[in-house]
Amino acid sequence: MNVRDAILERKSIRKFTDRKFTKEELETIIDAGRLAPSGKNSQNWHFIVITDQKVKEELAEVIQAKHKTIHDEMVKLDEKKAERFAKFLKHFTMFYLNAAALVVVMGKNYYPTGYYEYELIGGKENIMQDLLYKKNPGMQNIGAAIENMTLQAIELGFGSCWMTSANYADKEIEAYFKDKNYFDDDEYFMCAMLAIGEPEGENKTPAKKNLEDVTTWL
Ligand SMILES: Cc1cc2nc3c(=O)[nH]c(=O)nc-3n(C[C@H](O)[C@H](O)[C@H](O)COP(=O)(O)O)c2cc1C
Numbered sequence: 001m002n003v004r005d006a007i008l009e010r011k012s013i014r015k016f017t018d019r020k021f022t023k024e025e026l027e028t029i030i031d032a033g034r035l036a037p038s039g040k041n042s043q044n045w046h047f048i049v050i051t052d053q054k055v056k057e058e059l060a061e062v063i064q065a066k067h068k069t070i071h072d073e074m075v076k077l078d079e080k081k082a083e084r085f086a087k088f089l090k091h092f093t094m095f096y097l098n099a100a101a102l103v104v105v106m107g108k109n110y111y112p113t114g115y116y117e118y119e120l121i122g123g124k125e126n127i128m129q130d131l132l133y134k135k136n137p138g139m140q141n142i143g144a145a146i147e148n149m150t151l152q153a154i155e156l157g158f159g160s161c162w163m164t165s166a167n168y169a170d171k172e173i174e175a176y177f178k179d180k181n182y183f184d185d186d187e188y189f190m191c192a193m194l195a196i197g198e199p200e201g202e203n204k205t206p207a208k209k210n211l212e213d214v215t216t217w218l
Pocket residue numbers: 010011012014091092093161162163164165166204205206
């Protein structure tokens with residue numbers, strides 16, 4: 001399969017068959033993340049790879065508990081929005097329970113060129129914060145790693161869904177990993193999750209903008 005075919009075939013997958021990964025298949029996918037480009041080759045990622053159903057379910061409990069806390073407050077203010085939030089949990093997060101693997105992608109801050117230089121010359125805090133968070137090269141690194149994994153999964157006959165919809169439970173998820181002694185490094189924070197498995201049935205993908213609408217050619 002060439003890269004163009006993998007790009008064309010990739011779509012978000014939210015329905016999976018029961019097919020499991022071989023160790024080699026899953027390692028190849030995660031390894032594609034490892035090989036992604038990153039600013040100053042910082043490789044500011046860590047991949048928590050979960051195939052154990054019990055762990056996936058425990059994580060779901062953590063997410064649901066946080067969801068409930070937010071939802072219960074929302075209901076008092078806006079029932080419709082609370083209902084939408086509940087549907088989102090069901091349709092755009094919990095499907096990961098049926099994926100053969102869930103990768104929780106952790107990242108740490110990457111201080112880009114210009115950050116320390118501004119600091120040294122007493123640069124304005126807001127400019128430094130912009131460099132770090134608005135342009136966020138650290139998160140761009142993470143995105144490159146995730147995209148690599150999604151494309152590698154395609155070549156091996158799998159599909160995936162990149163997810164940030166559980167990020168509101170990030171602190172609780174990090175605490176869960178820590179409590180269980182699975183992962184404990186305060187420098188890292190949760191960035192996203194990637195559900196991966198064999199796609200089941202036909203999967204729709206939304207239309208994309210036209211090339212001329214997203215480009216400026218000079
Ligand atoms: C950063 C990011 C976060 C996303 N979060 C979620 C999510 O939490 N749940 C979900 O079901 N899909 C999520 N998606 C998938 C998008 O909805 C999907 O990529 C988009 O609708 C385009 O569809 P396609 O992936 O099939 O091309 C996310 C995608 C990205 C890149």
